[in-house]
Amino acid sequence: MILAIVCAALITAASLFYIFYLPGELYLGPEKTRASYLRERKDVVYENLRDLNFEYRAGKVPDADYQSLKANLQDEAAGLLAEIARLESGAIPAPRKARS
Amino acid sequence: MAFLGNFALLLAFALSVYCFGAGLLALLSPDEPSSQRLSETARRAGIVVFGAVFLAAVALVVSAFRDDFTIAYIFHHSNRDLPTPYKFATLWSGQEGSILFWCLLLSAYAFVLRLRYKTDPRLFAYASVVVAGVQIFFLALVNFAANPFGLLEGPLRPDGSGLNPLLQYPEMVIHPPMLYLGYVGFTVPFAFALGALIMKYPGEKWIHITRRWTMVTWGFLTCGIFLGSHWAYSVLGWGGYWGWDPVENASLMPWLVGTAFLHSVMMQEKRGMLKVWNMWLVFACFWLAILGTFLTRSGIISSVHAFAQSSIGSWFAWFLGITFAVFIFFFVLNHKHLRSENKLEGMISRESSFLFNNLLFLLLTLDVLWGTWFPKISELVQGNKVTVGAPFYNRVAIPVALILLLLTALGPLLAWRKTSFESLKRNFTWPCVAALIVGLFVMLTPTSWGSIFGLKPWHDVSYFYSLMTIVLSVLVAFTVGSEFYRGGRVIAEKTGQGMFASMVQLTHRNTRRYGGYIVHFGVVLVMIGFSGSALNQDKEAELGYGDHMQIGSYDLVCRSYTQDDNANQETEWALMDVYQNGQLVRTMTPQRIFYKASQQASTKPDIDQGFKEDLYLVYEGQNDKGQPVIKAHLNPMVIWIWIGAWVMIIGTGLALVENAPVPVTVRVPRMMEHAAPVAGD
Numbered sequence: 001m002i003l004a005i006v007c008a009a010l011i012t013a014a015s016l017f018y019i020f021y022l023p024g025e026l027y028l029g030p031e032k033t034r035a036s037y038l039r040e041r042k043d044v045v046y047e048n049l050r051d052l053n054f055e056y057r058a059g060k061v062p063d064a065d066y067q068s069l070k071a072n073l074q075d076e077a078a079g080l081l082a083e084i085a086r087l088e089s090g091a092i093p094a095p096r097k098a099r100s
Numbered sequence: 101m102a103f104l105g106n107f108a109l110l111l112a113f114a115l116s117v118y119c120f121g122a123g124l125l126a127l128l129s130p131d132e133p134s135s136q137r138l139s140e141t142a143r144r145a146g147i148v149v150f151g152a153v154f155l156a157a158v159a160l161v162v163s164a165f166r167d168d169f170t171i172a173y174i175f176h177h178s179n180r181d182l183p184t185p186y187k188f189a190t191l192w193s194g195q196e197g198s199i200l201f202w203c204l205l206l207s208a209y210a211f212v213l214r215l216r217y218k219t220d221p222r223l224f225a226y227a228s229v230v231v232a233g234v235q236i237f238f239l240a241l242v243n244f245a246a247n248p249f250g251l252l253e254g255p256l257r258p259d260g261s262g263l264n265p266l267l268q269y270p271e272m273v274i275h276p277p278m279l280y281l282g283y284v285g286f287t288v289p290f291a292f293a294l295g296a297l298i299m300k301y302p303g304e305k306w307i308h309i310t311r312r313w314t315m316v317t318w319g320f321l322t323c324g325i326f327l328g329s330h331w332a333y334s335v336l337g338w339g340g341y342w343g344w345d346p347v348e349n350a351s352l353m354p355w356l357v358g359t360a361f362l363h364s365v366m367m368q369e370k371r372g373m374l375k376v377w378n379m380w381l382v383f384a385c386f387w388l389a390i391l392g393t394f395l396t397r398s399g400i401i402s403s404v405h406a407f408a409q410s411s412i413g414s415w416f417a418w419f420l421g422i423t424f425a426v427f428i429f430f431f432v433l434n435h436k437h438l439r440s441e442n443k444l445e446g447m448i449s450r451e452s453s454f455l456f457n458n459l460l461f462l463l464l465t466l467d468v469l470w471g472t473w474f475p476k477i478s479e480l481v482q483g484n485k486v487t488v489g490a491p492f493y494n495r496v497a498i499p500v501a502l503i504l505l506l507l508t509a510l511g512p513l514l515a516w517r518k519t520s521f522e523s524l525k526r527n528f529t530w531p532c533v534a535a536l537i538v539g540l541f542v543m544l545t546p547t548s549w550g551s552i553f554g555l556k557p558w559h560d561v562s563y564f565y566s567l568m569t570i571v572l573s574v575l576v577a578f579t580v581g582s583e584f585y586r587g588g589r590v591i592a593e594k595t596g597q598g599m600f601a602s603m604v605q606l607t608h609r610n611t612r613r614y615g616g617y618i619v620h621f622g623v624v625l626v627m628i629g630f631s632g633s634a635l636n637q638d639k640e641a642e643l644g645y646g647d648h649m650q651i652g653s654y655d656l657v658c659r660s661y662t663q664d665d666n667a668n669q670e671t672e673w674a675l676m677d678v679y680q681n682g683q684l685v686r687t688m689t690p691q692r693i694f695y696k697a698s699q700q701a702s703t704k705p706d707i708d709q710g711f712k713e714d715l716y717l718v719y720e721g722q723n724d725k726g727q728p729v730i731k732a733h734l735n736p737m738v739i740w741i742w743i744g745a746w747v748m749i750i751g752t753g754l755a756l757v758e759n760a761p762v763p764v765t766v767r768v769p770r771m772m773e774h775a776a777p778v779a780g781d
Contacts, residue, residue: 001103008107011155015111019118019144026136029221037303041372044304048370048516058586061515062522069517 035087042080049073102171105159105249112152112203113239119146120232127225139225143214146228149235150211157204160197160248164190169260172252173197179260179697181667185273186263192276193267195397195412196248201276202393203238205284210235213288223306226295227288234287237419245412262668262697269335275327279351282321283389286354288313289361290386293379297430300437304369310382311365312756318358319752325351326745337703337718339638339733341741344493346401349472350392353465357384360461363454370516371451372441377458379438383427388465390420401476446518453511460500460507467496498565505572505627508620509579531578539571550653551712551736552632562634569631573624580617580624587614608760615755622751625744632713632737640720642727643674652734654715655679659687661728670694674719674730678708690719690730714738 030036052073056066123142126135160173164187169175177194178187192201210231217224242248266272289310296306328348333341342348361381367373394416395401444451471488478486513519513527547554557564588603595602607614641649643658650656659675673691677684691704701721708715716733723729 004103004107007104011108011152012111015115015148015151019115019141019148022137022140026140027218027221028136029218032220032222032302034302040303040305044370052515054587054590055515057590060513060523060527060586062520062526065515065518065520065523069515072517 033087035084038080038084038087042077042084045073045077045080049077101159101163101166101168102249102251105156105163106247108152108156108159109200109239109243109247109249112149112156112207113236113243115145115149115152116232116235116239118142119149120229120236123225123229123232127229142232143217143225143228146210146214146232146235149239150207153200153204153207153239156249157191157200160200161188161191164188167260169257170251171248172250173248175252175257175260177260177263179262179668181697182260182263183268183668185270186268189267189273189276190263192280193263194248196242196246196250198276198280199238199242199246199412200248202280202284203235203242205277205280206231206235206238206287209285209288213291219309220305222299223292223295223301223309226299227291230291230294231287234291237415241412241415245415259697262695265693265695265698265700265702266335268695268702269331271327271331271334275324275331277324278320278327279324282317282324282351283354283392285313285317285320286358286385286389289317289382293382294427294430297379297434297437300434304372307365307368307378311362311369314358314361314365314382314385315752315756318355318362319749319756321351321355321358322745322752323749325355326742330742333738334707335702335704337705337720337731339636339705339716339718339731339735340633341738344471344488344490346472347392347396349468350388350395353468353472354385354388354392356461356465356468357381357388360458360465361385364458367451367454373444373451374455375438375440376435379431381458384465387420387423390416390423394420395472401472448514448519448521448524450511450514450516450519453507453514457504457507457511460504464497464500464504467493467500501627502565502568502572505569505576505623508623509572509575512579512583512617512620527579527582531575531582534578535571535575538574539567542567542570552635555635560634566631566634569627573627573631576620576624580621583617584614605760607754608757611757611759612755615751615753615757618751618754619748620751622744622746622748625740625747627744629737629739629741629744632735632740635736637734638732640729640731642723642725643676643730644727649730649732651715651732652713653680654732654734656717656730656732658728658730667696669696672719672721674717674728676706676717676730678715688715688717690717692719692721709739711739712736 049070052061052066052069055061061069119142121142122138122145126132126139126142129135160171163171163174164178165184167174167178167180173194173196174190177197178190182190190197192198210228213224213231214228217228292306292310292313295301325348328351329341332343332348333339361378364374364378364381368375368378394413397412397416400413444455446452471493474492475485475487478484509531510528513524515523542552542555543557545553552566552570555563555567555570557567584603584606585599587606588599591597591602591605592599595605597605637651639649639651641647643649643656645658645660647658648655649658655678657677657679659677661672661674663673664671671691671693673689676688676690678686678688686708688706688708690706692701693704694701703718703720705716705718707717713734713736716735718731718733720729720731
């Protein structure tokens with residue numbers, strides 16, 4: 001029983017040390033902005049374009065469908081790029097650092 | 101061990117409360133200078149929770165191995181002569197232990213989530229707080245309502261009562277962990293979804309993260325459900341693999357909703373649509389998983405699986421109510437954030453097929469939910485319990501499953517946004533012709549071939565359903581095959597590689613899509629397996645030495661009966677010679693086992709599995725006249741269910757692999773020439 005109590009005390013002490021001893025800086029990651037959201041959307045639209053091209057080359061999509069779908073996706077991509085260009089004056093925000 | 105176990109559980113509970121409280125405080129005051137450090141301590145506390153719960157689980161398993169019958173749980177669920185693997189299974193074989201096991205798995209998922217926080221620290225902080233809230237509930241339960249370390253009252257007993265005989269089967273060592281990993285895992289997507297809703301997360305990245313977690317969880321649940329079916333088939337001795345039992349239904353409901361989500365999530369990722377719908381689907385997965393646990397724990401609905409009636413049912417009822425209220429509150433508060441970015445552009449499109457697929461999955465879920473709760477509802481309304489059986493479920497489930505199968509064939513051939521009839525004709529003609537030829541072949545072959553051959557759909561509606569299942573399955577198989585072929589051909593033309601190597605490369609380039617197709621192919625095999633059930637046969641007979649029994653093309657001759665005895669069990673088995681066309685093909689040995697510690701008897705069928713049909717023999721023991729009784733089942737195509745399940749699991753695993761980089765570029769729109777090029781074809 002004494003051994004079990006000693007074990008329990010040691011486990012508690014080690015846990016508290018791990019939880020509350022925080023040396024150095026903390027990683028907070030980049031701030032999520034409208035521009036970063038638009039970049040994510042742009043990647044998705046490009047991926048959709050890539051899929052469409054592939055399906056066209058595989059013979060799944062007729063020519064007329066392909067041209068119309070491609071034009072739609074390109075319009076969407078152009079809109080996103082235009083908005084990103086408007087929002088972006090400088091570089092992507094650097095990761096934030098917290099004070100230790 | 102009991103002291104250490106109790107200490108570990110209390111520590112885990114206290115740290116979960118801290119993780120939740122400190123995490124919430126940090127999120128409520130993000131501008132406070134100390135909030136980041138507070139958030140980090142909350143995250144670390146959450147990590148330690150896993151260690152503490154793991155310690156408690158180890159303490160319980162060690163107690164089982166040491167035959168520590170001072171602990172009531174060990175006394176009730178183990179005994180000295182229990183084989184070693186089943187001593188591990190003690191952890192989840194009873195109510196208290198299985199809740200501890202639930203806590204362990206939840207802590208393990210939460211541990212991984214908290215370690216991976218760098219993906220998106222703020223979103224993960226929200227998700228961590230939500231998970232901590234769920235952990236508090238389960239740890240409170242295991243500490244204060246269903247403690248596995250409670251001591252046995254009265255004098256110390258020399259031996260335990262033993263493990264439930266039905267659980268003494270190798271698959272039972274894997275089935276509950278898999279099922280629990282599935283149930284518990286839905287907490288993580290729910291945590292991300294609720295976190296994203298609360299913080300009005302901009303964009304769809306949260307759904308990208310959630311989708312991977314959901315796939316893992318869905319894979320485990322699939323594995324658990326099929327292992328459970330296989331266990332029921334191999335152990336319970338009634339000749340079937342699915343009985344629409346409330347506990348089976350409890351696992352099926354989150355699986356159905358999870359499947360719907362895995363499809364509709366693509367619409368949100370690709371087109372920014374169905375955001376509200378997906379949010380509700382994620383919540384429904386989690387809520388139905390908890391509801392399933394409530395069903396098994398409360399004793400509110402009778403089931404062959406359910407644990408005895410206990411007071412913890414009310415805990416679950418409260419928890420279900422609270423989670424529903426919290427979700428509704430934040431949904432009403434922030435639902436405007438979930439507005440769709442696009443509209444449905446064409447009725448024949450990938451989007452519409454997903455939408456229809458989702459509605460069908462929802463209909464199936466409602467059918468199962470209604471059937472499961474019907475006994476309770478009828479009791480409340482009429483005063484007597486009316487239980488519904490397979491015909492009730494099948495009336496909806498079979499037609500819906502057939503339409504879903506048709507959509508599985510159609511979906512991959514439809515383009516996003518809109519699809520022309522010309523495109524449909526181009527992609528669909530040959531698979532349709534092939535499916536019809538196979539359907540005609542199955543119909544026109546002689547019945548004497550056995551199994552599914554010679555199916556005449558006009559004889560019985562169940563034959564019609566079987567034939568339709570086969571035709572539509574072949575259609576799906578051909579469309580899936582054509583997807584691999586067409587894609588492989590493009591790569592083969594470009595790289596000069598062989599077709600097989602090209603298809604492998606194709607799969608590696610888009611693991612999610614082609615892994616998904618492999619899952620679809622697995623579904624096809626499972627459905628073909630199901631289609632055989634319309635042709636099941638069974639017979640029962642008293643068989644003395646040398647007596648005969650005929651089923652299908654098999655002649656069964658009883659050679660003898662024999663017995664065996666060891667410390668754990670007494671086994672009696674029948675030796676049955678199986679003849680086909682006058683030739684002895686094998687000897688089968690169905691068993692009847694009496695477990696000494698629990699004083700319970702159980703049957704162990706002997707199954708001769710084949711690609712065409714299973715011969716399934718059950719030794720039912722002796723009847724009132726002292727005559728041994730043998731029951732024989734002839735079940736066509738069952739093996740395809742298990743093969744299909746393996747294929748589904750392999751496909752899911754493949755879909756989780758990272759895509760290989762594609763070394764080509766997409767032409768950038770002319771008006772935005774300064775944009776960076778990206779990988780594409």
